[in-house]
Amino acid sequence: MTPAQLSDLFALVRKNRPLVHHITNYVTVNDCANITICAGGAPIMADAIEEVAEMTGIVGALVLNIGTLNKIQIESMLAAGRKANEQKIPIILDPVGAGATRFRTDTARRLLDELEITILKGNAGEIGVLAGADGKVRGVDSAGLTGDPVAIAKAFASCAGITVVVSGAADIVTDGKRVLLVENGHPMMGSISGTGCMAASVTGAFAAESKDMVQAAAAALAAFGIAGERAAAGARGPYSFKVALFDELAGLKPAALLSAAKIRSI
Amino acid sequence: MTPAQLSDLFALVRKNRPLVHHITNYVTVNDCANITICAGGAPIMADAIEEVAEMTGIVGALVLNIGTLNKIQIESMLAAGRKANEQKIPIILDPVGAGATRFRTDTARRLLDELEITILKGNAGEIGVLAGADGKVRGVDSAGLTGDPVAIAKAFASCAGITVVVSGAADIVTDGKRVLLVENGHPMMGSISGTGCMAASVTGAFAAESKDMVQAAAAALAAFGIAGERAAAGARGPYSFKVALFDELAGLKPAALLSAAKIRSI
Amino acid sequence: MTPAQLSDLFALVRKNRPLVHHITNYVTVNDCANITICAGGAPIMADAIEEVAEMTGIVGALVLNIGTLNKIQIESMLAAGRKANEQKIPIILDPVGAGATRFRTDTARRLLDELEITILKGNAGEIGVLAGADGKVRGVDSAGLTGDPVAIAKAFASCAGITVVVSGAADIVTDGKRVLLVENGHPMMGSISGTGCMAASVTGAFAAESKDMVQAAAAALAAFGIAGERAAAGARGPYSFKVALFDELAGLKPAALLSAAKIRSI
Numbered sequence: 114m115t116p117a118q119l120s121d122l123f124a125l126v127r128k129n130r131p132l133v134h135h136i137t138n139y140v141t142v143n144d145c146a147n148i149t150i151c152a153g154g155a156p157i158m159a160d161a162i163e164e165v166a167e168m169t170g171i172v173g174a175l176v177l178n179i180g181t182l183n184k185i186q187i188e189s190m191l192a193a194g195r196k197a198n199e200q201k202i203p204i205i206l207d208p209v210g211a212g213a214t215r216f217r218t219d220t221a222r223r224l225l226d227e228l229e230i231t232i233l234k235g236n237a238g239e240i241g242v243l244a245g246a247d248g249k250v251r252g253v254d255s256a257g258l259t260g261d262p263v264a265i266a267k268a269f270a271s272c273a274g275i276t277v278v279v280s281g282a283a284d285i286v287t288d289g290k291r292v293l294l295v296e297n298g299h300p301m302m303g304s305i306s307g308t309g310c311m312a313a314s315v316t317g318a319f320a321a322e323s324k325d326m327v328q329a330a331a332a333a334l335a336a337f338g339i340a341g342e343r344a345a346a347g348a349r350g351p352y353s354f355k356v357a358l359f360d361e362l363a364g365l366k367p368a369a370l371l372s373a374a375k376i377r378s379i
Numbered sequence: 380m381t382p383a384q385l386s387d388l389f390a391l392v393r394k395n396r397p398l399v400h401h402i403t404n405y406v407t408v409n410d411c412a413n414i415t416i417c418a419g420g421a422p423i424m425a426d427a428i429e430e431v432a433e434m435t436g437i438v439g440a441l442v443l444n445i446g447t448l449n450k451i452q453i454e455s456m457l458a459a460g461r462k463a464n465e466q467k468i469p470i471i472l473d474p475v476g477a478g479a480t481r482f483r484t485d486t487a488r489r490l491l492d493e494l495e496i497t498i499l500k501g502n503a504g505e506i507g508v509l510a511g512a513d514g515k516v517r518g519v520d521s522a523g524l525t526g527d528p529v530a531i532a533k534a535f536a537s538c539a540g541i542t543v544v545v546s547g548a549a550d551i552v553t554d555g556k557r558v559l560l561v562e563n564g565h566p567m568m569g570s571i572s573g574t575g576c577m578a579a580s581v582t583g584a585f586a587a588e589s590k591d592m593v594q595a596a597a598a599a600l601a602a603f604g605i606a607g608e609r610a611a612a613g614a615r616g617p618y619s620f621k622v623a624l625f626d627e628l629a630g631l632k633p634a635a636l637l638s639a640a641k642i643r644s645i
Numbered sequence: 646m647t648p649a650q651l652s653d654l655f656a657l658v659r660k661n662r663p664l665v666h667h668i669t670n671y672v673t674v675n676d677c678a679n680i681t682i683c684a685g686g687a688p689i690m691a692d693a694i695e696e697v698a699e700m701t702g703i704v705g706a707l708v709l710n711i712g713t714l715n716k717i718q719i720e721s722m723l724a725a726g727r728k729a730n731e732q733k734i735p736i737i738l739d740p741v742g743a744g745a746t747r748f749r750t751d752t753a754r755r756l757l758d759e760l761e762i763t764i765l766k767g768n769a770g771e772i773g774v775l776a777g778a779d780g781k782v783r784g785v786d787s788a789g790l791t792g793d794p795v796a797i798a799k800a801f802a803s804c805a806g807i808t809v810v811v812s813g814a815a816d817i818v819t820d821g822k823r824v825l826l827v828e829n830g831h832p833m834m835g836s837i838s839g840t841g842c843m844a845a846s847v848t849g850a851f852a853a854e855s856k857d858m859v860q861a862a863a864a865a866l867a868a869f870g871i872a873g874e875r876a877a878a879g880a881r882g883p884y885s886f887k888v889a890l891f892d893e894l895a896g897l898k899p900a901a902l903l904s905a906a907k908i909r910s911i
Binding site: 398405408409412413416417421422423424425426427429430433434437438621622623624625626627629630 | 885
């Protein structure tokens with residue numbers, strides 16, 4: 114996977130404007146909609162059981178996020194997910210708060226069991242919980258896991274047959290064979306609510322235009338991280354950083370991935 | 380309808396601060412609340428069946444938006460709508476995504492059938508679908524309609540006895556007799572999520588203070604569009620544009636409609 | 646209560662990063678999450694009956710806000726509230742729109758009856774309604790109450806055994822014995838949606854780290870108000886004010902309370 118491939122993928126997203134269907138939380142949903150547009154995609158939010166499968170049928174990717182999970186949403190996630198699987202549409206699962214409550218842990222596991230999830234993206238604690246590696250979660254934040262996150266992510270990806278993304282100072286992206294570290298980003302991304310959710314949305318837009326999920330996730334995280342780095346430069350605080358994050362991603366040229374992406378294989 | 384009438388109406392909104400009851404989606408609801416305030420109104424969001432009719436009873440306008448439609452919400456929209464009809468309170472319907480799924484199309488039609496909608500505001504695709512003119516919708520975005528949008532909007536308004544607004548580079552406003560084009564606005568308004576929803580909120584605030592729905596819609600769209608033009612001037616990207624859009628509408632003087640509104644009768 | 650105590654409490658919030666569990670409305674929920682982070686806390690939003698009690702079990706404070714109340718939410722509020730009471734975790738109740746509809750008034754009363762609320766924070770109209778002092782509410786805004794707000798708040802706090810906060814140009818904080826006026830803040834805080842909700846979130850973060858609820862509420866309101874004063878200085882309108890409000894609170898040093906807090910005992 115060369116820098117040119119990443120840049121070409123980003124250019125394809127911008128050109129094709131893939132629809133990204135979200136079933137997500139009501140906290141960061143507006144941020145997810147706007148960041149999808151800034152990345153080059155077109156967001157759709159729809160969660161009623163009456164329409165989710167039909168909506169999934171017309172999109173390029175499905176993003177499932179359990180940030181404000183409820184019982185009704187689970188049925189919609191399963192219905193949309195089954196449709197996505199039928200139509201070979203990638204599903205990105207963000208298991209927000211898995212490990213914080215049994216309801217979230219069980220639901221994330223159920224979605225992983227009953228659907229063919231394409232990319233599972235969480236923080237170290239959440240992935241640790243789902244991988245059975247004694248992950249620790251404090252509310253919806255990671256408090257780490259027991260063991261080597263790279264080894265755990267790799268083994269889990271291999272066993273589950275999915276691509277796993279562990280967000281952090283360096284994001285880990287692995288399908289169980291290849292392991293990439295994406296070292297773009299900025300600590301200010303942790304000073305606002307929703308950057309994790311947004312990363313999943315951007316990943317959805319890239320996954321819609323790629324057949325290589327490791328490539329899609331790495332390119333998406335690099336693009337989002339570069340925007341974060343640039344946004345931090347002039348920010349006076351977390352919310353002016355947030356404003357700049359959207360502006361910078363929207364203004365980011367695909368070719369920027371050639372020079373600014375910090376992705377290495379390990 | 381003279382520029383002075385538009386400006387007077389805007390001044391009246393600012394003076395009376397009409398309550399605008401929204402039953403709307405959870406994606407752009409915060410934007411709708413803030414833009415209502417910036418326009419001069421006071422937003423209320425309430426969707427529980429236990430209170431919607433009572434809430435509608437105290438407001439100046441009701442905005443129904445199906446952007447994240449669910450079954451429970453439909454009953455609340457009908458109950459609030461019936462109360463609005465009883466009390467001669469204008470209802471603005473934004474049929475977000477009509478045409479994208481059967482659930483949205485059917486619900487928009489049901490609301491048009493069972494309630495006396497005052498203003499129907501959608502993009503060309505949505506209006507095309509509802510008018511039976513082979514509208515095309517891509518997710519929640521318009522992909523056009525078959526035929527002349529002005530003729531279709533005019534015929535539909537006439538047949539349904541409502542005011543129809545077709546949003547676009549030039550917004551069409553018609554009650555079936557008069558047809559106005561509002562040519563304010565800026566392409567950056569399409570670079571963020573929610574400007575369509577916000578336009579409906581601003582229209583609600585203006586409709587609350589007018590007896591002429593064509594005038595109310597045109598004045599609202601002109602004011603919102605002028606704010607967009609001014610916001611675009613200094614924006615570094617979509618989110619700084621969004622910040623400026625609210626600032627500019629809040630700072631817009633009613634008299635600005637005298638010189639800056641681009642409304643023409645066709 | 647000395648300025649040094651307020652400053653020390655703020656420093657403690659920043660150090661311990663208390664989890665604040667919100668069951669709140671979908672209009673301002675993103676603002677509540679971000680302002681909690683800016684104050685120094687960590688927000689959790691969760692409202693499903695399957696998990697609310699478990700979530701409350703791990704947090705420092707619980708914020709209940711009825712801004713978009715529905716029937717299902719009430720059960721979750723009661724379940725979370727009972728857990729908070731069992732574990733002696735402070736509950737902040739924001740009775741948004743009590744007085745506007747019977748559903749909101751009755752629910753606010755029910756929460757006050759069935760739970761041991763720690764801090765009740767509302768505008769004069771809402772508090773007037775709940776205190777039986779003929780409060781007037783216009784949508785979700787106060788239209789005043791009959792009588793002296795300080796006397797009414799004091800009597801209600803004493804009778805109900807809670808701390809009462811009446812938001813306004815000067816915020817009233819009382820537990821029925823002590824009465825404090827917090828005179829920080831800026832009129833621009835009324836030009837955006839959600840500052841009331843945000844004030845409750847900040848209060849939750851401070852209450853999590855204090856045993857003195859009058860102190861916690863006064864320190865929180867002073868910190869939030871100072872941020873508002875500073876944000877207003879450079880704002881070009883309501884939304885750039887909003888951006889600056891978050892930035893200023895995040896950048897506020899605890900020691901700023903020593904010099905800038907305007908709190909007086911009456």
